[in-house]
Amino acid sequence: xxxITQSPRHKVTETGTPVTLRCHQTxxxxxxxxxxxxxxxxxxxxxxxxxxxxTDKGEVSDGYSVSRSKTExxxxxxxxxxxxxxxxxxxxxxxxxxxxARGSQTGELFFGEGSRLTVL
Amino acid sequence: xQKIEQNSEALNIQEGKTATLTCNYTNYxxxxxxxxxxxxxxxxxxxxxxxxxxxxxRKERLKVTFDTTLKQSLFHITASQPAxxxxxxxxxxxxxxxxxxxxxxxxxxxxIP
Numbered sequence: 001x002x003x004i005t006q007s008p009r010h011k012v013t014e015t016g017t018p019v020t021l022r023c024h025q026t027x028x029x030x031x032x033x034x035x036x037x038x039x040x041x042x043x044x045x046x047x048x049x050x051x052x053x054x055t056d057k058g059e060v061s062d063g064y065s066v067s068r069s070k071t072e073x074x075x076x077x078x079x080x081x082x083x084x085x086x087x088x089x090x091x092x093x094x095x096x097x098x099x100x101a102r103g104s105q106t107g108e109l110f111f112g113e114g115s116r117l118t119v120l
Numbered sequence: 121x122q123k124i125e126q127n128s129e130a131l132n133i134q135e136g137k138t139a140t141l142t143c144n145y146t147n148y149x150x151x152x153x154x155x156x157x158x159x160x161x162x163x164x165x166x167x168x169x170x171x172x173x174x175x176x177x178r179k180e181r182l183k184v185t186f187d188t189t190l191k192q193s194l195f196h197i198t199a200s201q202p203a204x205x206x207x208x209x210x211x212x213x214x215x216x217x218x219x220x221x222x223x224x225x226x227x228x229x230x231x232i233p
Contacts, residue, residue: 043223090163108154112165
């Protein structure tokens with residue numbers, strides 16, 4: 001089984017402060033993702049990565065940046081947190097597909113346990 | 121605009137009955153569709169994947185159908201148990217573009233003993 005660890009699991013912060021969420025995987029899966037989940041919106045992709053130093057935007061990327069300096073770690077940063085970024089954030093890896101061309105992988109996603117962020 | 125609708129926010133059924141959840145989509149031609157289960161406070165867990173050329177997929181008490189003409193997938197849990205109570209999400213492959221999976225908002229299933 002793929003192992004994903006998200007940290008921190010819970011965080012409360014003030015508007016305007018920077019926040020970094022970390023996702024760590026124990027296997028060398030190529031594709032990693034950051035989603036946010038909000039009532040009435042379902043899971044929405046923020047950013048994803050298809051390899052070390054290779055990242056791309058999802059549908060709700062404004063206000064977020066990511067970095068992947070090692071295969072196992074994918075960081076999500078809120079440079080200046082806003083109340084609209086209060087959400088539950090999930091990291092996921094793609095465990096089911098080979099992944100061909102950039103961004104065109106298939107397969108099931110394996111999710112972490114989530115990081116609940118509250119911005120006051 | 122592209123849209124995924126899951127039949128209802130909440131569905132209550134009696135233990136032992138078959139639960140049927142619906143996922144309808146518009147403006148897509150997905151190559152495949154996935155179903156996930158999510159328990160409160162946990163991440164989604166993958167259940168089943170069905171491809172566009174497959175009409176039906178089964179796994180134990182779970183069955184998924186995929187009708188690309190109706191643009192609909194049905195997710196069935198037979199002989200439902202209280203332990204099946206959870207939120208179920210459908211997700212579509214958008215086929216083109218970098219963001220492959222597009223998730224519905226989920227249906228919260230409660231199986232009443």
